[in-house]
Amino acid sequence: MGKEKEKKLVEAITPMDQDFAQWYTDVVKKAELVDYASVRGCMVIRPYGYAIWENIQKNLDNMFKETGHENVYMPMFIPESLLQKEKDHVEGFAPEVAWVTHGGNQELTERLVVRPTSETLFCDHYAKIIQSYKDLPKLYNQWCSVVRWEKTTRPFLRTLEFLWQEGHTAHATAEEAQEETIKMLNVYAKLCEEYLAIPVVKGQKTDKEKFAGAEDTYTIESLMHDGKALQCGTSHNFGDGFAKAFNIQYTDKNGKLQYVHQTSWGMTTRLIGALIMVHGDDNGLVVPPRIAPTQLVIIPVAQHKAGVLDKASELKDRLSKVVRVKMDDSDKTPGWKFSEYEMKGIPLRLEIGPKDIENNQAVLVRRDNREKLVVSLDELENKIQEVLEDIQNSLFEKAKVSQVEKTSTAVNLDEFKNLLDMKPGFVKAMWCGDRACEDKIKEDAAATSRCMPFEQEHISDTCVCCGKPAKKLVYWGRAY
Ligand SMILES: [Zn+2]
Numbered sequence: 001m002g003k004e005k006e007k008k009l010v011e012a013i014t015p016m017d018q019d020f021a022q023w024y025t026d027v028v029k030k031a032e033l034v035d036y037a038s039v040r041g042c043m044v045i046r047p048y049g050y051a052i053w054e055n056i057q058k059n060l061d062n063m064f065k066e067t068g069h070e071n072v073y074m075p076m077f078i079p080e081s082l083l084q085k086e087k088d089h090v091e092g093f094a095p096e097v098a099w100v101t102h103g104g105n106q107e108l109t110e111r112l113v114v115r116p117t118s119e120t121l122f123c124d125h126y127a128k129i130i131q132s133y134k135d136l137p138k139l140y141n142q143w144c145s146v147v148r149w150e151k152t153t154r155p156f157l158r159t160l161e162f163l164w165q166e167g168h169t170a171h172a173t174a175e176e177a178q179e180e181t182i183k184m185l186n187v188y189a190k191l192c193e194e195y196l197a198i199p200v201v202k203g204q205k206t207d208k209e210k211f212a213g214a215e216d217t218y219t220i221e222s223l224m225h226d227g228k229a230l231q232c233g234t235s236h237n238f239g240d241g242f243a244k245a246f247n248i249q250y251t252d253k254n255g256k257l258q259y260v261h262q263t264s265w266g267m268t269t270r271l272i273g274a275l276i277m278v279h280g281d282d283n284g285l286v287v288p289p290r291i292a293p294t295q296l297v298i299i300p301v302a303q304h305k306a307g308v309l310d311k312a313s314e315l316k317d318r319l320s321k322v323v324r325v326k327m328d329d330s331d332k333t334p335g336w337k338f339s340e341y342e343m344k345g346i347p348l349r350l351e352i353g354p355k356d357i358e359n360n361q362a363v364l365v366r367r368d369n370r371e372k373l374v375v376s377l378d379e380l381e382n383k384i385q386e387v388l389e390d391i392q393n394s395l396f397e398k399a400k401v402s403q404v405e406k407t408s409t410a411v412n413l414d415e416f417k418n419l420l421d422m423k424p425g426f427v428k429a430m431w432c433g434d435r436a437c438e439d440k441i442k443e444d445a446a447a448t449s450r451c452m453p454f455e456q457e458h459i460s461d462t463c464v465c466c467g468k469p470a471k472k473l474v475y476w477g478r479a480y
Pocket residue numbers: 431432433434437463464465466467468
């Protein structure tokens with residue numbers, strides 16, 4: 001009977017190969033990550049979704065502190081005049097900002113923007129607090145939400161309001177700013193690969209794709225199960241453009257006035273969307289152990305029998321010293337519980353019943369490959385940690401293999417389009433550096449340049465689009 005119920009629950013999600021978008025929607029709802037809100041395009045992040053975000057946040061914040069950054073908080077409103085100060089920046093964001101025009105019943109003398117990002121506020125502040133080279137560098141980060149008035153939205157991937165962090169730094173020299181930009185990109189890559197088990201490609205954005213107002217934008221790009229690309233984090237070098245617009249100057253060691261050089265970098269709740277689409281399967285979510293709010297769930301079997309619940313609680317207390325553990329002793333059937341925690345992607349479950357207790361053992365079942373292991377109760381601590389570590393590594397390896405399989409190369413536009421239609425993923429192709437070719441590729445193949453990877457390769461001498469001499473290898477793809 002357990003089996004039948006299990007099957008029923010599983011049937012509630014659409015198989016991913018049948019309709020990936022519907023599968024995604026089913027998972028975010030049924031794993032209780034989010035609920036839709038009564039505001040269009042906004043989401044309620046439920047406790048389980050928020051707990052995943054908290055773990056991402058905790059690990060990222062630790063890495064920020066280790067690299068010398070401090071957290072601050074800026075207002076959520078930006079006066080229109082402040083946003084206008086940097087021309088490219090305002091042009092980039094104006095179409096998608098939310099305006100505040102009234103305070104109570106009174107019309108405001110100056111409209112306010114609900115922050116879509118906070119460069120202008122940080123710059124305004126930096127202009128006031130930076131005077132001397134002794135005030136540098138300033139290494140600030142802010143955890144907050146931002147608002148962008150998007151037309152089409154999807155939970156975690158694109159919502160009007162989302163949670164993120166935005167780092168904003170000011171440095172004495174261009175070299176220091178560049179070093180910071182790359183340092184933070186590497187922090188992002190580390191979070192993705194070592195915690196979320198998501199392999200990324202590191203590289204630079206083309207001018208067309210870079211951040212509004214940035215000199216250079218660097219990115220980490222990943223591939224989802226359906227072959228679509230997802231930008232996981234970006235790091236921007238602003239040079240002294242914002243410093244000039246906001247007059248952020250300092251006196252150097254020789255008493256000369258200089259402009260500061262700035263960076264900014266951000267990661268968002270989109271990462272949860274990436275985690276779902278990289279690791280999930282037809283049974284639901286699969287959460288990598290290092291980021292999982294619950295790493296092990298204990299399920300007592302035949303729990304009405306004498307001694308079972310006592311043993312299960314005893315194990316929970318014991319194991320809570322080494323893993324994030326939870327026990328489900330509700331009166332639902334074990335079969336129901338198995339599929340429920342598989343849906344939620346909890347990395348490992350422990351089953352314990354009267355027979356197991358008699359034999360001084362428990363059964364461990366891995367979420368990633370469903371492998372069953374019978375383990376002596378005396379060895380649980382070691383074994384569980386070992387298996388969790390193995391799950392973490394296997395998830396990364398599996399995602400890496402999938403990324404490699406979904407990456408192809410093209411030398412002409414026909415081949416390029418054909419690959420994107422027939423074998424969705426990254427297409428590596430050479431590019432002449434002209435914006436016109438990027439535009440044409442977007443129009444003809446509905447693909448964008450994801451990045452010019454740091455690890456350049458030579459595939460051919462000519463641009464995949466126009467046939468003129470090529471300057472760069474580019475990763476292209478259709479993206480979320
Ligand atoms: Zn070209």
